[in-house]
Amino acid sequence: MSDAGYDHATVERRWQEAWDEADAYRTSDDVEEPTYVLGMYPYPSGKLHMGHVRNYTITDAYARYRRMTGDEVLHPMGWDAFGLPAENAAKERDTNPRDWTFDCIDTMRDQMDAMGFGYDWDREIATCTPEYYQWNQWLFSRFREEGLVERRDAEVNWCPHCETVLADEQVEGEAELCWRCDTPVEQRELEQWFLQITEYADELLEAIDDLEGWPNSVRQMQRNWIGRQYGTELEFDIDGHGSVEAFTTRVDTIHGATFFALAPDHPISEAVAEEDEDVRRFIDHEADPDGDEPNGVATGLTATNPVTGDEIPVYVADFVLSDVGTGALMAVPGHDDRDHAFAQKKDLEIVPVIAPEPDEGDEPEAPDVSEEAFTDDGVLINSGDYSGLDSETARERLTEDIDTAEEATQYQLRDWGISRQRYWGTPIPIVHCHDGCGAVSVPEEELPVELPEFINTTGNPLDAAEEWQETTCPECGGDATRETDTMDTFVDSSWYFLRYVSPDLEDAPFDRERTNDWMPVDQYVGGIEHAVMHLLYSRFFTKVLADHEELEHREPFTNLLAQGMVQLEGEKMSKSKGNVVSPQRIVEEYGADTARLFMMQAAQPERDFDWSEEGVRSTNAYLTRLKEMVEEYVAEEPDGDDDAVASYVAAEIDATIALASEEYDDLTFNRALREAQDLTRTLRQYADYTAPHAETYERGLSAVVRLLAPVTPHLAEELWDELGNDDLVVDAPWPTADIDADHVTKRRRLVENTREDIRDIVDVAGIEDPQAIDVVVAPDWKYDALEIAIESDAPNLIGELMQESHIREQGDAAADYGQDLQAEREALSMTLGPDEEYDALEAAAWLIEREFEAPVTVVRAADADESALKNAEPGRPAIEIED
Template sequence: MGQQEATYDHRAIEERWQREWDDADVFRVPDDAEDPEYVLAMFPYTSGQLHMGHVRNYAITDAFARYRRMDGEEVLHPMGWDSFGLPAENAAEERDTNPREWTERCIEQMRDQFESLGFGYDWEREVTTCDPDYYKWNQWLFTEFRENDLVERQAATVNWCPSCETVLADEQVEGDDELCWRCDTPVTERDLDQWFFKTTEYADDLLESIDDLDGWPTNVRDMQRNWIGRTDGAEVPFTLHTPDGDEDVVAFTTRLDTIHGATYFALAPDHPLAEAAAERDDDVAHFVEEVADPDGDEPQGVRTDITATNPATGEEIPVVVADFVLSDVGTGALMAVPAHDERDHEFAQSHDLPIRQVVEPEDEADADAVDVQEAAYTEDGVLVDSGDYSGLDSETAREELTADIGGAESAVQYQLRDWGVSRQRYWGTPIPIVHCEDCGPVSVPDEDLPVELPEFVHTTGNPLDAAEDWKHTECPECGEPAVRETDTMDTFVDSSWYFLRFTSPDLDDAPFDVDRANDWMPVDEYVGGIEHAVMHLLYSRFVTKAFADLDMLDHREPFEALTTQGMVLGEDGTKMSKSKGNGVSPERITEEYGADTARLFTLRAARPDKDFPWSEEGVRSSRAFLERLLSMAREVDAGATTSDLDPAGEYVARETAATVADATEYFDEMEFNRAVQAVDELVSLLVRYRDRDSVDESVVARGVEVAVKLLAPVAPHVTEECWTTMGGDGFVAEADWPTPDRDVSDHDKATRLVEQTREDVRDIVDTAGIEDPTGVDVVTAPEWMYDVLELAKDADGNVVGSVMSDESLQRHGEDAADYAKDLAAQAPAFPDVLGPDAERATLERAAWLVESEFDAPVRVLAADEADDDVASKAEPGRPAIHVHEG
């Protein structure tokens, strides 16, 4: 890159400061730190390759951590590796290696990439989930939860490849034909005993505490609520009449007020009574085995030889098996009311089942417009054709029916299901259970943890099941021969508590130091992808609450504030991916432009939660910005001082102070794009000011120092170089965050005034066609007009009357009345302006901007200093302008 490298040798600069930070332990947090600011990015899966999305995610947390450190906080900013999981197992299979070797190579490569980007992690706290020292505590957690009745074993349906003789994850089932990813054999389903964490025990707690997560995005909180999916209703028993006898089956409904309109009863395809019907009836068997499609667009089903008695009417109604009824939702059975449910209505029409209206709108005119034969009426209303309940409103009817129907009772259903943690794979935490014929499933004693993985065996089935020496053991209770559990844990277990381990990563006798975790938790700022907005966050919340109930933690929520970062898109606006060929290599960007350029571009392009397209031009612009800042730092007179600034110098000094105030607010809100824009505008102003004939070097020095400090969290390497060049003490990474050295509370008003005035001058010059202005007069309004404005703001509707009743304003006669009328027309949106003295002082300080733009002298005049025909046009916040020419 030739001349560019001579200006900014990013390779040398980055290597130097990374080495210096490491030698000085800049980012290390001592164990005795008191409640450090905990900033955390969701730790990465060890794929071995970073992409620009990674760079953005980790640049966000690094910038915020660096800002908080400069702002005086001790900061905990750790990093670790989510290193178990199926992709590593697949990669090992493809490369004829083992998952551990593959994972360790990936970790080494990714750590190098993180370090080359200058991310300020406390590497002494690094955790790796596939390390036995870590997953020992997954096993301990499993045992502890089991002892406290938070773990159970039950049958669950899994994907099964009969050729490979193994369970497949959903992502290993490929295509519409549902074939095994490895051998293309059609995948079947099989029921296997699985281990579950009882998340449903915490359903209400998980749901209700969402309201307290003020620092979380609204959409994520809504996703959590929807996933938990609480539904209030009633359970009511229907008696089903089968060839084998009568049996009561409970149905859950949110609309018990419609029970008189239930014209059929529906069972899930895998309901025991449906399976019994399939054994008796070939049509039912065919539907259950071949046709039923819960994900289909249309509700499908088949009649059975079973009938049901409606408990409210005594009517006998048909029973169907339908694929829109799910065994794990509600009770796997429902009363169908086609007149008042769209799905029930569609099914009734296609199967010629009765549609009977029992609820109508309260308004008679609306009731006449309802035809339930054409479409279901699904709103609450007034009951009709419902016996003694006719005439009741829906809510009252629900209450009375619940009380009156035998066996009916109020009930709550959740969409949330218990967390199945069993995985039939090798590369995960072994579940610490031994199966004994006499004792049943027995937990491995704590003193025998960790149960380490055996050597990897290439096999078509589960490698743990093939590890005979490892699998066969003794029962911890009776000492008889027993078999180890060959399932491993869901990797979400690893990530459900890793943020706690960072507080004490080397602790040998507990998963985390309780006192320290209580002091340092919750995580103050957590950043990660929206794809983890449900499962990972929900499981982390569940585990945190469980730890709290085990008296191991004072906190019931793990993350106080959450940011879900947007994606980096290709230049075509679509998601970056190798298959689309629109990916950008972080290595190329850091090699060609530097790590700071990559960080700066990803943070200045958009707010953290917004997507943005990659732009090579944007990268080059970011690089140019850093070069300009470095050049200014090398040229600045850092020792310059002054005691008295001219108006132009005071203007720049105030803009510097305002930039500090604005950027600090933006950093607090993690709006790095706006913070960078503010610094960019300050640097541009400093360049313009430095080009004047009369420059106060202390103003430039202060401005550059501020720009360097404000940009330090975003572009840490080049700002360290700038800081040292300017003679700064220590590291800028440890320097004090700047504070405004002037009162800038009125800065927004001043900025609007200056920009409006400059625009007015431009409009006059352009409209009048003035090619060579010889001077510009800027005339402020007379003081009495500011008094009129203040009176108008306080007037209770009668602006003109309030103004003209003021004796001091009456002497201005029609002028005051006319201005009052103008203000009355604007009410209540009155101009928000500076006072007369502050307005004039602001314009005097900014006059140099107009002078440099038009190469003409500028005078700022009070109204009584200017010609009446000019002064009469001035108003508060909108000075009059006169441009001289010739």
């Protein structure tokens, strides 16, 4: 062991060779129903960046975890190998895109191996090979046979720098820039090939509700892209910040707007956060657009309702998305479910302004919106001059009457233009007959139509490939010219996950029977930037194949995780900013396991996080200490007693296994890893406090090693081997523990609160050398009172408590405690029972003794004096310290 840490290079090389020799990651074709774990395959640019490393560490960790739990796991990798960047690079270097692409693939594959990613490389695909792209062509022809392909003149987005057509989704921002090169996009009229995705618009939209394993933000983005929403854009004045534009489909409800909401990354939100710590904390740490409940924070600002003139409070809310609508909205809790839930949470006014249509001759009756919103159209009430109008008429009238309002249409789905005027892509399998047959599909037996040799020229090199273009018409045998457009590369990625199932199949794009057994992908991981294009197109392809190629699944991905970015000092890493951290340097200096562990423990996978060299060094130091602990245990063979301390440690081992396993299931790796690191700390404290019980201590080390194995596979193999195991840890069973997670959480909270209370007393009282510490458990009646307070909805809690004779007998003590419970009623939660609290504190007493170097006595209520019992409460025992 050196000062710089353990010899990670030797360790990683040894175990990578062992995995190769054991063929550890191969998935047999005979598996009946594997767990399919997949990261979005990369474009082979030549070097992995930190975004790649994070994405693929997530999938690798989850695949390894599922493998250790006993699943057969399919975890393949391939290359999104076509595309304009390779063509441009080839032109600049006077080479050809194929050689450039495969050189990049070789480099990136080596880097992936160095990171320890456990892929089944037997299933590797590259979309630029004829063996793959012939099936793009076959699928195009099948879509055409089913009436899902059309060629027509269209106004298209044209990038003059890339000299190619762009899909609507590839034009970014209000400035309408090319997503690849930031060149302003022009409009041109060209004849283009389209896939008619609009034929599936209804199903694509309606099926989103069934994608329960997808982030809410991604599902909402797809809804908004597919659906045509007619509504109104209008301005609200926010004090000190000018006018803010909001979009609403229900301007008829504007009289019921009781608050205004901004996205967390709205410019006004960011401006307020500069001055307001609560807003900054919410934006940075609490906002969760994928949470089960809407959440937000008050800004102190008000917005002026342009119709009523009312001032309504402005909130930053995580259910408002900057890339949906305008990132700002008027909130009408009486008539919107989400707004209603938020208003109830924040105790905001809920005003009904739409009533159900009354019977003829009757007055409209206000709906009861106290418990839920009334979301239907109806008749306006409480709306001034507009009262009595039906919703549709009111929307038209209000849009006309409000000075800043105008009709607006949100996102709509258009047919997918796949024509690209470039060389490095799949040739569209069409010939244009000179004798009147028109555009004719190339017969299946003549596929693939392979690309000719690359010609380094301006514009589309295929236009210069005259010999390649010349052919004959499949229908009449006359002269014909090949189509020179190639396909959008999103065609490649719309079905690649199916090809992994049978990558070498020669007579079909995928083995239908096996694909029906293995699909859909159980866990898919990739960037949020693919929420519309790739994911929507993949869903479209899957539905078409289900209708016409006997695929039994209509959705490709059961669960989706959209991982956050790796940043440096708050900014996305990019070459142009000069803030790129090289994964290769980190691997060489600290090792792949250090890079993987730091990245996975830094934040939840969905969140952005800042790269920190200090954090990397700290992570490496932790792994080094863990290795030392295992080596010391093996060398010293401790023979401590199986006593109360060992019992506490054993319970912590079980607790860690139970909680970490739940976190791995939920892909909250940072929490799982925190559990493993906390257990490591407990084991180290145990060994420092006394000679550990060998069986307990080894079980703890074994648990830590296996809990870390999905994220730090190389060192885990090394330590697993040092602990005397004959098998590979990648094949080892996941540790198990039969324990109630809720009980564990309560026990841990009790112990930590008690230690914190002791620290506070020692600090405030200035006690430098405690002589003895008594920890007094609360009397039974207080636990009963707490349970009643939690379960009761009676307005007079104290009165209800006093109905219980054993509580009433406590007199003033019961009244005082009842008042405390009444004051904190909304925040109360159940604790352990008195006997369980006593046992938990007794087992953890050694930790307190170790920290304060004083004997600790845990006292039951029956053995304590009255003065101590007065301060003892469930979950917060009384503390008495002898100075």
